[in-house]
Amino acid sequence: MAFLEVEDLKVHFPIKGGIFGRTVGHVKAVDGVTFSLEKGKTYGLVGESGSGKTTTGRAIIGLNNITAGKIKFQDKEITNLHKSKSEFRKDVQMIFQDPYSSLNPKKRVRDIVAEPLRNFESLSKSEEKKRVQELLELVGLSPESILKYPHEFSGGQRQRIGIARAIALKPKLIIADEPVSALDVSVQAQVLNFMQDIQKELDLTYMFIGHDLGVIRHMCDQIGIMYKGRFVEEGTTDEIFTNPQHIYTKRLVAAIPDIDPKKRDELVKFREEVRMEYEQSYNDYFDKDGLAYQLQPVSDTHLVALPEKG
Amino acid sequence: MTEELLKVQHLKTSFRIKDDYYAAVDDVTLTLNKNEVLAIVGESGCGKSALAFSIMGLHTKAKIEGNILYKDQDLANMSLAKLNKLRGKDLGMIFQDPLTALNPLMEVGEQIGEVLMLHNKNMSKTKRVEKVIELLNKVGIPRAAHTFSQFPHELSGGMRQRVVIAMAIANDPEVLVADEPTTALDATIQSQILDLIKELKDGSQAGIILITHDLGVVAEMADRVAVMYAGQIVEIADVHTLFDHPLHPYTRSLLNSIPNAEREGEKLHVIQGIVPALQKLPRKGCRFSARIPWIDASEHEENPELHEVAPGHFVRCTCYKNFHFPDESKEAAHHGIS
Structure with a gap:
C-alpha cells in the first residue's frame, strides 16, 4: 500500500481570449503524471521553471483544481475532498518557497503558527500559547518570539516559522515547494538539517519540490523528473544520478556545477558531448509535439519515458 | 604576463542609516587583471553587490572613500559626466535580474542600439542595426533579426539574460x-550563460568581476576568488588553492555547508548565528569570531589584517591557524592543514 498515490493527474488552465473572455485553449501545466510516495521517505520532484512541479504539489494539497486523475491518500480517495475540512487537510501541509511572502507581515508569530490550530482544534488561550511555544522551540526559535512580527526575523528563521506552522497539526505528509531556494548556503544547510531531524522525530513523509540537484540528491530517496507537465524519468536517487537514461535527465545532471575546479575542462567536454547527443537524439526521446512519451520500466524502480517499441 | 586593469584601493562604501554612516564595504583592496575572472563570493549582506555597484558608480547616496583606479583615472572621485563616458563603453555590467534590467516598453534591439548610440554618436542607423544583429548572434540568440523587434516579455529568462549580456558587451568593454x-x-x-561569458572573455581578453553566492559557479568560472564577510575580504587566492586548501574559517564553513555527493549521509555544516545587520557589525577585532565561539579569543588578532600565507594567497586574522570545527579535534584540524 502506497502512502500517497497520484494517478494520471492532469491540471489544465484555460486561456481566455477575445472580448467576451471565452476559453480559447488550455495550458497543460500538468499533463498526466503518475507516481506514489512511500511513508517516511522523501520524494523529489525536479524540473525547470514551467515544468509543472509546483502545480503538481499544489494540486495534491488542493490549491489548484484538478482537471482529471485521482489522488489517493492512505488508500482513501481524496481527489474531490479538498473543499471540506477533512482529515486530509490536517494530515497534509505545505512549506512554501519564499519565507518573505508566505508569512502575513501584519500578524504576530503567535497568530501565524496558531492559525492551523484554530482551524482544527479548539484550544483554550493558554493551551494554544503553550503549543505555539513548544513548536517554536522545536524549530529552534526562542519561545519569547511569539509576540514578534515576521520582519524581525532573518530568512532562515522565517522559513522555520513556516515549518512550525506546517507541523503544528502533526501532519503525515509535508509538501515542501523549493523550501531553500531563497536562502543562503549556510542558512540552507540549517533548514535542510532541521527538516531531516523532524522527519525522523515525527515520522514525516516529504514531497520535496526543487530545481537544485545538489540539494535534491542530498535530501531525497526517490526522484521524479518533470518536463513540460510530464515525467521523463523516475527512479531512486542513485539511479537518477549515476545511471540517467533519458537524454533530458542526462542534460540536467551534466549541468550541475562541480565544486572541484580541476574538473572544469572535463565538465565542459562532457557537457558538449551531452549537448550533441541531445540534439541528435531529440526525436527519439520526444514526440512530435516536443512532449515526453509514457514511462516504461527499465528496472523495478527505474522508469523512463520512451516510445513504445514496435 | 598579467596586466593590471582595475585597482581597487582601500574602498569604503558607507550608507546612511538615521544619522550615522555605516560601511557596507569596509577597506577592500583588490586588483583585476586582463583576461581574468575574479569571483567575489559571500552570503547576502556581505557587501559583494555593494562593491560591484561602487565600482560602476551606481550608488547615488552612499559615501565612497578610497580609490578605484582604471587607466590612471579614479572612478571613485570622478564627475558623473566623465563616468558616463566610461560606463557602457570601457566598463560593462551584467545585472542579476534580466527582467528588471531591461525596459519593458522598448524593443530589445533598440535597447542594445541605445548603448551603441550613446558612445558612437556618428554611427549611422543602418550600421547600428547591423551591429546589434551581430551582437545578438554573438550571444547565441537564434533568429536575431526577428528578436531585434521583440519586447523583453516575449523572451524567455535565458534569452533575456543574453540580451542583457549583449548590451554589456556592445562596446567591447575591458572590464565587465x-x-x-x-x-x-x-x-x-x-x-549555457556561463559558457557564453567564458567564451566572450576569451575572445575579448576582458577582465570580469563575477559576483556570486554559488560556489559551484565559482569553481567553474573563476581564476581567482575573493571571499567576503561583513564588508571585508577574508580570503583571496587562486581558485585551485581556495578549493583545495581553504584557510579562513568562513571559507571552510561555506564549503562544508553545501551538499556534496562524496559526503552523502553526513549532516551539513551550519554556521552558528547570523550575519549581523549593518548597524550592529563589530568594527573591532575579527568579525567572524562571533560565529565560531568555540575558538579561543586569543587566537584572533586585535586588528585583523590580510596575511600573505603563500604567494597570492591572503587570509585575514590569525584564527585560521588553529581553527577546527566543533566536531573534530584540534589534532585532526592540524593534519588537515599540513
Missing part, C-alpha cells in the same frame, strides 16, 4: 562586472 548573472536562471540555462 557581472552581478549574480545566473541566479535567476535554471541549471541548464545557467551552464
Whole structure:
C-alpha cells in the first residue's frame, strides 16, 4: 500500500481570449503524471521553471483544481475532498518557497503558527500559547518570539516559522515547494538539517519540490523528473544520478556545477558531448509535439519515458 | 604576463542609516587583471553587490572613500559626466535580474542600439542595426533579426539574460562586472550563460568581476576568488588553492555547508548565528569570531589584517591557524592543514 498515490493527474488552465473572455485553449501545466510516495521517505520532484512541479504539489494539497486523475491518500480517495475540512487537510501541509511572502507581515508569530490550530482544534488561550511555544522551540526559535512580527526575523528563521506552522497539526505528509531556494548556503544547510531531524522525530513523509540537484540528491530517496507537465524519468536517487537514461535527465545532471575546479575542462567536454547527443537524439526521446512519451520500466524502480517499441 | 586593469584601493562604501554612516564595504583592496575572472563570493549582506555597484558608480547616496583606479583615472572621485563616458563603453555590467534590467516598453534591439548610440554618436542607423544583429548572434540568440523587434516579455529568462549580456558587451568593454548573472536562471540555462561569458572573455581578453553566492559557479568560472564577510575580504587566492586548501574559517564553513555527493549521509555544516545587520557589525577585532565561539579569543588578532600565507594567497586574522570545527579535534584540524 502506497502512502500517497497520484494517478494520471492532469491540471489544465484555460486561456481566455477575445472580448467576451471565452476559453480559447488550455495550458497543460500538468499533463498526466503518475507516481506514489512511500511513508517516511522523501520524494523529489525536479524540473525547470514551467515544468509543472509546483502545480503538481499544489494540486495534491488542493490549491489548484484538478482537471482529471485521482489522488489517493492512505488508500482513501481524496481527489474531490479538498473543499471540506477533512482529515486530509490536517494530515497534509505545505512549506512554501519564499519565507518573505508566505508569512502575513501584519500578524504576530503567535497568530501565524496558531492559525492551523484554530482551524482544527479548539484550544483554550493558554493551551494554544503553550503549543505555539513548544513548536517554536522545536524549530529552534526562542519561545519569547511569539509576540514578534515576521520582519524581525532573518530568512532562515522565517522559513522555520513556516515549518512550525506546517507541523503544528502533526501532519503525515509535508509538501515542501523549493523550501531553500531563497536562502543562503549556510542558512540552507540549517533548514535542510532541521527538516531531516523532524522527519525522523515525527515520522514525516516529504514531497520535496526543487530545481537544485545538489540539494535534491542530498535530501531525497526517490526522484521524479518533470518536463513540460510530464515525467521523463523516475527512479531512486542513485539511479537518477549515476545511471540517467533519458537524454533530458542526462542534460540536467551534466549541468550541475562541480565544486572541484580541476574538473572544469572535463565538465565542459562532457557537457558538449551531452549537448550533441541531445540534439541528435531529440526525436527519439520526444514526440512530435516536443512532449515526453509514457514511462516504461527499465528496472523495478527505474522508469523512463520512451516510445513504445514496435 | 598579467596586466593590471582595475585597482581597487582601500574602498569604503558607507550608507546612511538615521544619522550615522555605516560601511557596507569596509577597506577592500583588490586588483583585476586582463583576461581574468575574479569571483567575489559571500552570503547576502556581505557587501559583494555593494562593491560591484561602487565600482560602476551606481550608488547615488552612499559615501565612497578610497580609490578605484582604471587607466590612471579614479572612478571613485570622478564627475558623473566623465563616468558616463566610461560606463557602457570601457566598463560593462551584467545585472542579476534580466527582467528588471531591461525596459519593458522598448524593443530589445533598440535597447542594445541605445548603448551603441550613446558612445558612437556618428554611427549611422543602418550600421547600428547591423551591429546589434551581430551582437545578438554573438550571444547565441537564434533568429536575431526577428528578436531585434521583440519586447523583453516575449523572451524567455535565458534569452533575456543574453540580451542583457549583449548590451554589456556592445562596446567591447575591458572590464565587465557581472552581478549574480545566473541566479535567476535554471541549471541548464545557467551552464549555457556561463559558457557564453567564458567564451566572450576569451575572445575579448576582458577582465570580469563575477559576483556570486554559488560556489559551484565559482569553481567553474573563476581564476581567482575573493571571499567576503561583513564588508571585508577574508580570503583571496587562486581558485585551485581556495578549493583545495581553504584557510579562513568562513571559507571552510561555506564549503562544508553545501551538499556534496562524496559526503552523502553526513549532516551539513551550519554556521552558528547570523550575519549581523549593518548597524550592529563589530568594527573591532575579527568579525567572524562571533560565529565560531568555540575558538579561543586569543587566537584572533586585535586588528585583523590580510596575511600573505603563500604567494597570492591572503587570509585575514590569525584564527585560521588553529581553527577546527566543533566536531573534530584540534589534532585532526592540524593534519588537515599540513
